[in-house]
Amino acid sequence: MNKLFISNWKMNLTLAEGISFSNEISRTINKSIINGNIEIVICPPFISIPNCFQVLKSVAKIGAQDVSSMHDAKGAYTGEISAKMISDYADYVIIGHSERRINLKETNHDVSLKGINVIKNNMIPILCIGETETQRDSGEYISVLLNQLRESSKGFEKNMIVAYEPIWAIGSGNSCKTAQIIEISKQVKSSYGDETPFIYGGSVNEDNCKEILDQKEIDGVLVGSASLSLDSFSKMISLIDSE
Ligand code: PGA
Numbered sequence: 001m002n003k004l005f006i007s008n009w010k011m012n013l014t015l016a017e018g019i020s021f022s023n024e025i026s027r028t029i030n031k032s033i034i035n036g037n038i039e040i041v042i043c044p045p046f047i048s049i050p051n052c053f054q055v056l057k058s059v060a061k062i063g064a065q066d067v068s069s070m071h072d073a074k075g076a077y078t079g080e081i082s083a084k085m086i087s088d089y090a091d092y093v094i095i096g097h098s099e100r101r102i103n104l105k106e107t108n109h110d111v112s113l114k115g116i117n118v119i120k121n122n123m124i125p126i127l128c129i130g131e132t133e134t135q136r137d138s139g140e141y142i143s144v145l146l147n148q149l150r151e152s153s154k155g156f157e158k159n160m161i162v163a164y165e166p167i168w169a170i171g172s173g174n175s176c177k178t179a180q181i182i183e184i185s186k187q188v189k190s191s192y193g194d195e196t197p198f199i200y201g202g203s204v205n206e207d208n209c210k211e212i213l214d215q216k217e218i219d220g221v222l223v224g225s226a227s228l229s230l231d232s233f234s235k236m237i238s239l240i241d242s243e
Helices: 015-031 046-056 098-103 108-120 133-137 141-152 178-192 209-213 230-241
Strands: 003-008 038-043 061-064 092-095 124-129 161-164 198-201 220-223
Touching (some): 003 230, 015 046, 038 092, 108 124, 124 141, 178 198, 178 209, 209 230
Parallel strands (some): 198 220
């Protein structure tokens, strides 16, 4: 499987800024001679997806940052965006990000409904799991993570990318150590099969992305803030490029 480089813009960039950044990303990727082993996925806010798709379609895939759990296609659900609507543009959908679990009180059950809607529309769910610092320090993190994964992936266990995103590592500048990521990958792959893609997110940047991507147990990275700066995005791509 290709290694994945997934850029999560979160709630950043207006439509105009997103289009302009997409043009720069496209130029950067075009300049690099990325060997065929990397798939780049850009996840803009919903409002920018159609335009960014047009700019990026020859160099990258599109991912959505969320999707409705209510119905996979349509209905009276004010403010929701369905998997069917997204599927005109996106190949991937991030679900269960800790920022949504914490701020919007999303449950494992909600996440599982979202994943089912995603696969019904022929996209791939990127299912995020992660432990708090307290859970890691107490030593219970592996059971916390496996429980979260089991409950959130009901109905699409054979058809997902697992994104390990420790809550303490996201946006903190304090990335998980490579050996710690590998420990979780082994746990996930031994429960769900070696073929289940396992990626890592949480303060990935130009200093650590190559080392993480070089590990055979890690199938990709999910990058937030470092992927929003053209300078660090370009540096990460050129490191991948020099594989
Ligand atoms: P970060 O975010 O790279 O800014 O830590 C990663 C994520 O939340 O997906």
